[in-house]
Amino acid sequence: MRTLLCFLFALITCCLLAQDVNRIKITERLDDVSLGKVLRLLRNKYDLKIAYDDALITGITVDGAYTGLSVTNFLDQILKNKGIDYQLLNGKILLTPKRVDLDINTPSLYDLTVFGSVVDANTGENLPNALVRVRGSTKGTSTNKDGYFILPEVPTDTSTIEVSYLGFKKAEIKLAPGKNKSTLRFLMEESALELSEFVVVENLRKTVSYGDEISQMTIDPENLSALPSLGEFDIFRSLQLLPGISGTDETSSALTIRNSPSAHNLVLFDGFTIYRLDHFFGVYSAVNADAVRNIQVYKGGFGAKYGGRVSGVVDITGKTGSFNEPNYSLGVNLLSARFSANVPIDGGQGALHFSARRAYTDIIRSKLFENLYRNFRDGSNDLDGINAADVLRPDFHFYDMNLKTTYKFSDKDIVSLSAYRGKDILDANFEDIFRDDNNNITRIQEVEEHADWGNTGLGLMWSRNWGANFNSNLQLAYSNHFYRYNYSDTTSDANGNVRRSYDLDRFNNVRDIQVNLRNEAFLGNKHKVDFGVNYSNLDVTSELMINDQERLSGRLFNGGGSLLSLYTSDKYYLTGKLLITPGIRYNLSSVSNKGFLSHRLAAIYQFNQHFEIKASTGKYYQIIREQTFDDPFTNAQDGWIISDQDNQSTPNSLSILDANHWIAGFQYQKNNLTIDVEFYSKQISGLNENIVSYIYNPITDTRSPRINDAGGTSNIIGVDFLVQKEIGNYQGWLSYTRSKATNQFASINDGDEIPAREDQRNELKLVNILELADWNLSATWTYGSGRPFYEPQITFITDSQGNTINYDVNNRTKTITRLPAYHRLDVSVARKFENEYMKGEFGISILNAYNRLNIQSRRLNREALNNLIDENPSGALPANLYRNIALLDFTPSIFLNLYF
DSSP, X not given: OHHHHHHHHHHHHHHHHHHHHHTOEEEEEEEEEEHHHHHHHHHHHSOOEEEOOHHHHTTOEEEEEEEEEEHHHHHHHHTTTTTEEEEEETTEEEXXXXXXXXXXOXXXXXXXXXXXXXXXXXXXXXXXXXXXXXXXXXXXXXXOTTSEEEEEEEEETTOEEEEEOTTBOOEEEEOOTTSOOSOEEEEEOBSOOSOTTSOOSSOOOOSEEEOSSTTEEEEOGGGGGGSOOSSSOOHHHHHTTSTXXXXXXXXXXXXXXXXXXXXXXXXXXXXXXXXXXEEGGGTEESSOGGGEEEEEEEOSOOOTTOOSOSSOEEEEEEOOOOSSSOEXXXXXXXXXXXXXXXXXXXXXXXXXXXXXXXXXTTTOOOHHHHHHHHHHHHTOSTTTTOOHHHXXXXXEXXXXXXEEEEEESSSSEEEEEEEEEEEEEEEEEEEEEEEOTTSOEEEEEEEEEEEEEEEEEEEEEEEEEEETTEEEEEEEEEEEEEEEEEEEEEEEETTSOEEEEEEEEEEEEEEEEEEEEEEEEEETTTEEEEEEEEEEEEEEEEEEXXXXXXXXXXXXXXXXXXXXXXXXXXXXXXXXSEEEEEEEEEEEETTTTEEEEEEEEEEEEESSSSEEEEEEEEEEEESEEEEEEEOSSOOOOOEEEEOOBOTTOOTTSOBOEEEEEEEEEEEEEETTEEEEEEEEEEEEEEEEEEEEEEEEETTTTEEEEEEEEEEEEEEEEEEEEEEEEEETTEEEEEEEEEEEEEEEETTSGGGOEEEOTTOOSEEEEEEEEXXXXXXXXXXXXXXXXXXXXXXXXXXXXXOTTSOEEEEEEEEEEEEEEEOOOEEEEEEEEEEEEEOSSOEEEEEEEEESTTOOOOEEEEEEOHHHHHHHHHTOTTSOOOSOSEEEEXXXXXXXXXXXXXXX
């Protein structure tokens, strides 16, 4: 009886709800409006509950005028010939695909090759680096930069081809005998859902994924906004959450990959090189995430098509724009604002992307800005003894712009033009007055600082799909990096007499013009051959002036040169489960007039769909490099220069960097669980640093700099470990790196082995992201063991009365200490909202949520040493010989993002 009553109650409820739906009358005029917007209109304006899958509706538009229609009549008309059915269930409208009877026949073809493209269904963009494989097979391939793929050795013409792409749902096409298989076109749908009532069977909204090459990883830029940040999602800072990429400095967007300096990595954006990776002294990345379609990270062992660096590669593909409907976005936070637009041109034959952002820190100096700038300033040697909180009122801002236009002249020809410009501008001048205990003026310090730096990039690319087995890509690229810095510091006594003056001018400029030709050829069913040529013409200027005297001129550079590189590699399936990839790259430098041949070799053995082992080795060369200044007294930044000799060069010439990589590991993937482990070893030679000591001369009664070249080698070993899991709306990962990096310099510590500056033995990162219907929640926790700190040997010079009259700083003899361990918790909460016109999110991020005091480095307290001589020569030696440079404390930031 109870069961019968429950059934009747449910039936009556359904009827009442259905009657409510049937009483609604819809009147709308729709001019080529997307079906998604129409459904949001029904939900918000007519209070209808609708459940559907994005994959069902994306790319469908509605056009027409509708007056006084019932809900069912309206749906009948707008869904006619759209391949979509609907049903009313408990007062809710459920959209479902029309049933299609599949005719699965006996295979007629075996061991065939299929090719096609992978496309974003929403914008019409071709998707690069999508993974394509036959269901149930261990073999696969990936799309090229233009979104095309060729998949050999497909078992039969009834096989199912699967495509996966980070941030999108899996797509599949079942081949059918007798039908044209010359071109497959996969339409990829984003995995985010419109309504909380709809349950996803498989949510692929990952943030991190692995590519089909060793040490290759991918970050989804569309999902970065869920991670904690300083107000906007950040490309390079998010990469720091991956294993093997250091993330223990929230004020630096540099990429320390597997214990190598950031300058040892190649960073490409649409083919042109980005030489400077930061805005705002490292707080922001140089690249706006709104302009990014895809990011490929190679932590080592990269293939022959990449060269010119000895550590890693970050290859960024910019957004093409939209070939379908225009869309826009707007974001604002406490430091900056940004805007982006993606629009079709020429009726969808082409697409245009434009994005821009600008900091308004020159107009509104928020508390966050003051904290960040003070953090940068405290890290400088130039302002020892100044109370930065009281005197710093800088005029500072940055901006960047991206423009990319793409045109499909035919099904085989695509032409695109990508342009980028980013710049930081700083002007500051102030003075500080020092007083004694009686409030008398003891000295006056006046400081002026001016700087601007940034990047310009331009890439013109033509891609040609010649046929099923051959693709070509021709590109002209231009890159320019510039850095100009002037700092002057004058100290006077109470009478205005100058006691000490210091002036530093630093200039670094790189102009890089490149021509690249890349080709892909498929030979039979077992070989994918890549081959091409790269020509780079470089012009570099690096200058440093201190007190109007050129210094370190032996290691500065003003000149140019060219680099010609030829490469080839072959992805060869030796067996059905064993893939080997041999390759070679030949480089010829006009500066040294020498050639360098480097090899590549990688192997992957796929035991089954879930488990593989992998190994690779390679030889790498780097000709354009950063020169390191190890000067305890100046704030001169490192600068790009060109090497002019090989590793057997004379002491007066700068060596070319070379490295040997060795990598081995395994990967397991099943049931939304990924476990990846890689052991790595790198040996790098050709290191060079300018070691500056300050030695007292009793004859002239002065302390003057002495410069020594330190040439050396580096040895790096380690293991990267990643565990990633997705459960429903939750995704998270644990990354851990255990490593050791040591350097040897003949002129430092008598040639003894010392820890490298990047030597961090342990680093652990925990990342958690929970995406709910109306909220995004995330938290990251980072731990790093203490990095090394180099203390130069300091000797105090006294007179016959025991007064301190000067001191020596011997930077060739170093005491190695360790900074305290680093750890911090970052959290982010964002509220999502939408209506028929837009979507959006409003949130708050908190960096260092439990206010940990983390030490970035230490600085020699030059002011304390000078005061010892000037004001208290008979006193005790200064206790504050070094001062700690602290990182950010508890730092909240709010943000607003809108999408139209």
